[in-house]
Amino acid sequence: MRRLFAILATISLLFGLSACSGTATPNSLDLSQASQQDSSSVLESSATEPSAPPISSTVQERVPDEESAGSGVLVAYFSATGNTEKIALHLQDILDADLCEIVPEDPYTSEDLDYSQDGCRANQEQNDPAARPAIAGSVEKMEDYSVVFLGYPIWWGQAPKILCTFLENYDFDGVTIVPFCTSGSSDIGSSAATLQDLAPNANWLSGQRFSGSASRETVAAWVEGLNLPESPTGAEDSQTQLQLHFAGGEAIIALEDNATTRDFLAMLPATLTFEDYAGSEKISFLDQGLSTENAPESYDPQAGDVALYTPWGNLAIFYGDAGSSSDLVFMGRVVSGLELLAGMDGTFEGTVTVLA
Numbered sequence: 176m177r178r179l180f181a182i183l184a185t186i187s188l189l190f191g192l193s194a195c196s197g198t199a200t201p202n203s204l205d206l207s208q209a210s211q212q213d214s215s216s217v218l219e220s221s222a223t224e225p226s227a228p229p230i231s232s233t234v235q236e237r238v239p240d241e242e243s244a245g246s247g248v249l250v251a252y253f254s255a256t257g258n259t260e261k262i263a264l265h266l267q268d269i270l271d272a273d274l275c276e277i278v279p280e281d282p283y284t285s286e287d288l289d290y291s292q293d294g295c296r297a298n299q300e301q302n303d304p305a306a307r308p309a310i311a312g313s314v315e316k317m318e319d320y321s322v323v324f325l326g327y328p329i330w331w332g333q334a335p336k337i338l339c340t341f342l343e344n345y346d347f348d349g350v351t352i353v354p355f356c357t358s359g360s361s362d363i364g365s366s367a368a369t370l371q372d373l374a375p376n377a378n379w380l381s382g383q384r385f386s387g388s389a390s391r392e393t394v395a396a397w398v399e400g401l402n403l404p405e406s407p408t409g410a411e412d413s414q415t416q417l418q419l420h421f422a423g424g425e426a427i428i429a430l431e432d433n434a435t436t437r438d439f440l441a442m443l444p445a446t447l448t449f450e451d452y453a454g455s456e457k458i459s460f461l462d463q464g465l466s467t468e469n470a471p472e473s474y475d476p477q478a479g480d481v482a483l484y485t486p487w488g489n490l491a492i493f494y495g496d497a498g499s500s501s502d503l504v505f506m507g508r509v510v511s512g513l514e515l516l517a518g519m520d521g522t523f524e525g526t527v528t529v530l531a
């Protein structure tokens with residue numbers, strides 16, 4: 176099997192939840208006063224099935240060590256069963272960022288999270304537009320951060336209401352917020368748009384859904400394609416941008432620097448013929464092979480990724496979900512125009528040029 180595609184959710188998970196609104200529950204505790212527990216005690220739940228999680232996380236952590244303090248990047252996340260926490264830890268490592276777990280004052284029990292029970296606490300909160308679960312602790316100097324990565328699990332297609340509490344507790348005007356989530360199978364969908372209403376003057380970047388088992392490399396590939404304002408990773412500084420022009424518009428691609436992309440750059444400008452593959456990629460067969468020197472052994476593509484599929488020698492631009500493959504080499508990320516590209520029908524031509 177060439178690639179494993181994500182299994183579509185077999186049941187409709189949406190109950191038509193209302194957008195977050197209402198009054199924030201104020202925090203009274205300083206983060207330093209909150210209890211702490213080793214993160215290794217967090218039990219994991221299945222990353223692929225929205226099964227009832229076993230326990231709630233009680234970890235509360237912020238790690239402003241000497242090197243990362245003042246980096247201006249905060250990874251804030253809520254994780255009831257540890258999946259989102261794994262992605263948050265990858266991000267902290269990649270970005271050398273500060274870390275803040277959003278911990279409920281009243282921790283979620285397994286019964287609270289058993290969404291097969293209509294009346295469980297999680298379901299009640301998700302169905303209550305005014306629900307604002309209180310947070311234990313607070314971020315001491317939110318004004319130090321110009322970029323906040325905001326992570327959460329998908330609950331009934333949306334972010335848990337404690338994210339609303341978090342957003343309403345601080346002033347995010349002018350801050351770049353980058354949402355990310357984990358789920359059993361649902362995409363990030365409208366969850367990020369719902370949160371945007373609570374910090375409308377923040378600069379919201381497109382969000383990303385991960386499986387709880389996504390690798391550091393997968394997360395790093397996503398980060399490298401982001402258009403972050405102050406280039407916290409330094410990755411953007413060395414990134415070449417490509418323009419892909421086609422009948423329906425144009426897409427901009429931030430290119431990774433590796434042996435594969437250096438060969439590809441040598442081919443440009445070029446007019447390529449694209450076709451759809453499996454309802455999740457636009458692919459184009461290249462006239463010449465590209466180097467795969469030093470390519471990682473395996474890679475899990477995300478929507479927006481550009482990759483080389485080595486057995487067929489085709490360029491693949493992912494707009495849907497696909498599984499990890501050892502035959503794919505990451506080349507870059509579409510930073511704009513992905514929806515236009517995804518909307519193209521049938522076979523079409525695209526001209527790729529290097530932006531100055």
Ligand SMILES: Cc1cc2nc3c(=O)[nH]c(=O)nc-3n(C[C@H](O)[C@H](O)[C@H](O)COP(=O)(O)O)c2cc1C
Nearest residue numbers: 225254255256257258259328331332358359360361
């Ligand atoms: C109340 C509740 C609702 C959920 N709803 C969805 C859903 O709509 N779609 C989905 O794919 N997964 C759903 N899940 C599964 C979680 O999104 C998934 O297990 C997630 O990775 C958990 O992250 P965490 O371990 O960081 O809490 C739900 C889980 C719970 C507890």
